[in-house]
Amino acid sequence: MAALSPPQQHEGKESESVSVSVSKKKSQKRKRTKLAPELERLDSLPWNSSLPNEEEDEAFSLFIGSGDLDGGFLSLEEIDESEYGLDVPGAKKKISNKKSKSKSKKQKLEEVTEGSGEYVEAEPAEGMAEEKNEKVKKKKKKSKKKKAKVVQPEDEPANAIDSKYDEEEELPYEDDAYPEFYEWNELRLHPLLMKSISRLGFKDPTPIQRACIPAAAHQGKDVIGAAETGSGKTLAFGLPIFQRLLEERVKAANMLEEKGEEAEKYAPKGVLRALIITPTRELALQVTDHLKEFGKDINVRVVPIVGGMSAEKQERLLKTRPEIIVGTPGRLWELISGGEKHLVELHSLSFFVLDEADRMVEAGHFRELQSIIELLPMTSGATEGQAQNTQNCVTVSSLSRKKRQTFVFSATLALSADFRKKLKRGTLKSKQSTEGLNSIEILSERAGMKPNAAIVDLTNASILAKNLEESFIECREEDKDAYLYYILSIHGEGRTIVFCTSIAALRHISSILCILGINVSTLHAQMQQRARLKAIDRFRANEHGILVATDVAARGLDIPGVRTVVHYQLPHSAEVYVHRSGRTARASSDGCSIALISPNDSAKFASLCKSFAKESIKRFPLESSYMPEVMKRLSLARQIDKISRKDSQERANKSWLERSAESLELVVENYDSEEERVKNFKQKKASSVHLKKLQQELSGLLSQPLRPKTFSHRYPTAAGVTHLIQHQFEELAKQNGDDNLVSGENKRRKMVVIGQDCVEPLQALRSAGREVLMDGKDMAQKRRNAESLRRKRKEEKKRLRDQRRNKKKQFEGRQ
Numbered sequence: 114m115a116a117l118s119p120p121q122q123h124e125g126k127e128s129e130s131v132s133v134s135v136s137k138k139k140s141q142k143r144k145r146t147k148l149a150p151e152l153e154r155l156d157s158l159p160w161n162s163s164l165p166n167e168e169e170d171e172a173f174s175l176f177i178g179s180g181d182l183d184g185g186f187l188s189l190e191e192i193d194e195s196e197y198g199l200d201v202p203g204a205k206k207k208i209s210n211k212k213s214k215s216k217s218k219k220q221k222l223e224e225v226t227e228g229s230g231e232y233v234e235a236e237p238a239e240g241m242a243e244e245k246n247e248k249v250k251k252k253k254k255k256s257k258k259k260k261a262k263v264v265q266p267e268d269e270p271a272n273a274i275d276s277k278y279d280e281e282e283e284l285p286y287e288d289d290a291y292p293e294f295y296e297w298n299e300l301r302l303h304p305l306l307m308k309s310i311s312r313l314g315f316k317d318p319t320p321i322q323r324a325c326i327p328a329a330a331h332q333g334k335d336v337i338g339a340a341e342t343g344s345g346k347t348l349a350f351g352l353p354i355f356q357r358l359l360e361e362r363v364k365a366a367n368m369l370e371e372k373g374e375e376a377e378k379y380a381p382k383g384v385l386r387a388l389i390i391t392p393t394r395e396l397a398l399q400v401t402d403h404l405k406e407f408g409k410d411i412n413v414r415v416v417p418i419v420g421g422m423s424a425e426k427q428e429r430l431l432k433t434r435p436e437i438i439v440g441t442p443g444r445l446w447e448l449i450s451g452g453e454k455h456l457v458e459l460h461s462l463s464f465f466v467l468d469e470a471d472r473m474v475e476a477g478h479f480r481e482l483q484s485i486i487e488l489l490p491m492t493s494g495a496t497e498g499q500a501q502n503t504q505n506c507v508t509v510s511s512l513s514r515k516k517r518q519t520f521v522f523s524a525t526l527a528l529s530a531d532f533r534k535k536l537k538r539g540t541l542k543s544k545q546s547t548e549g550l551n552s553i554e555i556l557s558e559r560a561g562m563k564p565n566a567a568i569v570d571l572t573n574a575s576i577l578a579k580n581l582e583e584s585f586i587e588c589r590e591e592d593k594d595a596y597l598y599y600i601l602s603i604h605g606e607g608r609t610i611v612f613c614t615s616i617a618a619l620r621h622i623s624s625i626l627c628i629l630g631i632n633v634s635t636l637h638a639q640m641q642q643r644a645r646l647k648a649i650d651r652f653r654a655n656e657h658g659i660l661v662a663t664d665v666a667a668r669g670l671d672i673p674g675v676r677t678v679v680h681y682q683l684p685h686s687a688e689v690y691v692h693r694s695g696r697t698a699r700a701s702s703d704g705c706s707i708a709l710i711s712p713n714d715s716a717k718f719a720s721l722c723k724s725f726a727k728e729s730i731k732r733f734p735l736e737s738s739y740m741p742e743v744m745k746r747l748s749l750a751r752q753i754d755k756i757s758r759k760d761s762q763e764r765a766n767k768s769w770l771e772r773s774a775e776s777l778e779l780v781v782e783n784y785d786s787e788e789e790r791v792k793n794f795k796q797k798k799a800s801s802v803h804l805k806k807l808q809q810e811l812s813g814l815l816s817q818p819l820r821p822k823t824f825s826h827r828y829p830t831a832a833g834v835t836h837l838i839q840h841q842f843e844e845l846a847k848q849n850g851d852d853n854l855v856s857g858e859n860k861r862r863k864m865v866v867i868g869q870d871c872v873e874p875l876q877a878l879r880s881a882g883r884e885v886l887m888d889g890k891d892m893a894q895k896r897r898n899a900e901s902l903r904r905k906r907k908e909e910k911k912r913l914r915d916q917r918r919n920k921k922k923q924f925e926g927r928q
């Protein structure tokens with residue numbers, strides 16, 4: 114990784130004293146020792162080789178051409194953390210002896226003047242190095258004085274300031290200053306960000322954060338990031354944005370004395386600095402909330418702009434002139450093309466982020482996104498003159514000279530076309546022609562992504578989250594409802610998301626489950642935005658909630674406690690399967706996915722497994738003795754559903770006819786004969802009686818817990834012993850043995866439930882799931898067999914029908 118490669122060599126180095134260079138070596142050695150396992154791990158990652166050579170890198174300059182601000186990024190010594198009230202809970206301040214203090218001073222000086230290799234400063238013009246060092250030293254002194262003032266209690270004698278300062282001096286982010294945040298300290302983030310990290314209790318950065326932050330925040334690189342679902346990608350691009358905005362503020366504050374009001378333009382307020390684009394509204398709102406929550410102490414405005422939002426609210430939000438906007442392509446383009454004042458100031462952008470980038474290049478988003486990208490000013494080409502011509506922006510002259518950073522993230526970037534190969538080879542080069550490039554590359558290039566972008570691909574061959582247990586149930590298409598009901602009622606622990614491909618299937622399932630007394634929330638793209646958000650809130654609020662959703666919920670939704678994902682219908686692509694499954698097993702938790710596979714799905718499922726390099730997958734354990742009862746309930750539910758649907762359809766038709774007639778001021782007359790009306794009435798009555806009867810029968814069944822067919826209250830073994838029950842028996846026997854050993858007497862035992870009840874799917878899968886080889890050929894053969902059986906049955910039926918018809922004809926002919 115570029116961020117961990119040897120430090121850059123800077124001019125003017127020879128002028129440093131020997132003691133400084135010795136201490137520098139020690140400092141580097143100390144850092145390397147601590148980073149050694151990290152380096153080893155990172156070196157072994159596939160993307161490492163594709164990173165550009167550090168020496169060939171353009172040094173990142175925040176204010177190109179401005180001698181005063183050369184170096185752009187701040188060293189931590191320039192940031193006075195005491196001003197930010199940094200108070201990391203549980204962190205202990207380390208007070209060391211004088212000797213180590215002086216060494217630490219030298220190390221810090223050296224880092225400020227020479228760069229540490231973890232952040233890159235633009236090289237000053239020849240002869241300016243010393244001047245710059247002097248300036249930095251002065252700033253350091255100023256900062257030290259401030260610290261002394263902050264820590265000095267009112268009644269303390271003046272000579273106590275120095276000693277207090279000496280103690281405080283150890284506070285900046287030394288690797289060992291806050292042991293519990295050691296890994297974060299390595300990333301050298303602004304004290305306010307550290308404060309947020311500690312507030313949220315994020316003990317360590319996730320691998321994608323560890324890999325992206327140095328490159329994006331300290332080297333100013335563009336980043337293409339791929340890592341498993343739930344791995345913290347939002348903060349991997351969010352933290353570098355916050356870091357740069359904070360650094361600019363500090364820089365401007367430090368310059369205030371020298372340059373007065375002019376300094377403020379280096380940390381401009383009220384202009385758009387970051388535009389984050391996500392494919393769905395829910396994701397945009399979630400990313401906004403995540404960044405807002407993180408940026409509580411930072412005073413950076415983060416605002417969502419999504420479809421379905423009322424015009425007034427949108428206007429109100431944009432009036433606050435937020436620095437960060439998170440939005441969906443459709444609404445953003447609508448506003449930009451309409452000339453919305455805050456949004457058209459795209460020249461002030463310092464960050465352009467495509468979250469779930471691979472989804473956005475698909476139909477439905479691509480055109481709008483492309484249009485937005487086409488409006489982005491050229492990062493290197495925008496001259497000052499051009500920029501000055503842009504209206505409504507007072508900060509153009511300073512901002513246009515900055516480099517805009519582009520971040521492209523997704524869990525499945527590596528799955529798309531031959532992108533993975535290109536990621537690995539690092540062949541993302543700017544070409545004149547777009548031939549041979551896929552859409553992500555084209556968009557990335559058009560968005561101004563540099564050829565030396567840091568490419569961080571942390572996805573493994575299977576792409577799926579590592580804590581995810583996958584499984585499947587083979588069943589007939591018409592039995593999918595029954596198995597879904599089985600999973601939800603027998604293993605209803607934790608939150609579950611059921612994914613469908615079509616809205617029709619979603620409606621069917623939610624209706625059936627509702628009749629069966631299972632409360633579900635639904636989420637699909639045709640719902641009103643308010644209803645969509647309500648559904649998510651309801652799901653979030655229920656510890657054992659069930660959400661039936663289409664793929665609109667597949668990407669990015671981060672709801673804690675989702676234990677199970679059910680693929681009721683298989684998705685159309687491997688990417689969607691990864692994202693759907695990724696709603697569980699997020700961050701450090703685990704979870705399981707269950708795919709319901711009908712004979713028609715089997716070949717598709719086998720090819721999915723192949724794309725994830727999976728040779729085998731677990732079959733979800735089923736207790737077949739429950740199925741007769743499940744089927745009985747389901748049959749009743751289906752009949753009830755059919756009657757209710759017919760009724761409501763009739764009502765809808767009737768009211769439509771009446772409404773239409775009313776609007777045309779016509780009178781609807783009933784031309785049915787008396788006989789027909791009586792017949793209709795009788796039919797309705799019969800159907801209503803039948804419906805009532807079915808409902809009564811079902812509610813009688815639902816009032817009892819679901820039991821295996823041969824369940825006996827006394828001997829719960831008659832249903833046959835499954836692996837799970839076997840396992841439970843063994844555990845029970847062990848437990849009883851232990852109890853007897855301890856007490857030595859027979860106590861009255863508690864009632865013990867044996868079976869699958871209340872065992873969450875993951876647990877059932879772990880204790881009884883059987884690995885099945887995913888042989889594509891075998892699956893395809895099975896499907897062919899099933900098809901040929903169906904065909905034979907159909908032909909047989911047809912033959913019998915023809916036979917009957919012929920007989921009838923012959924009989925009629927004889928007469």
Ligand SMILES: Nc1ncnc2c1ncn2[C@@H]1O[C@H](COP(=O)(O)OP(=O)(O)OP(=O)(O)O)[C@@H](O)[C@H]1O
Nearest residue numbers: 315317318319342343344345346347524669671700
């Ligand atoms: N360093 C960290 N330590 C612990 N938890 C973290 C850390 N960073 C992020 N998280 C949490 O991990 C969860 C997943 O993060 P996030 O939504 O950013 O994942 P993601 O990689 O974008 O997932 P997806 O690909 O599904 O969109 C969030 O709840 C977030 O708060």
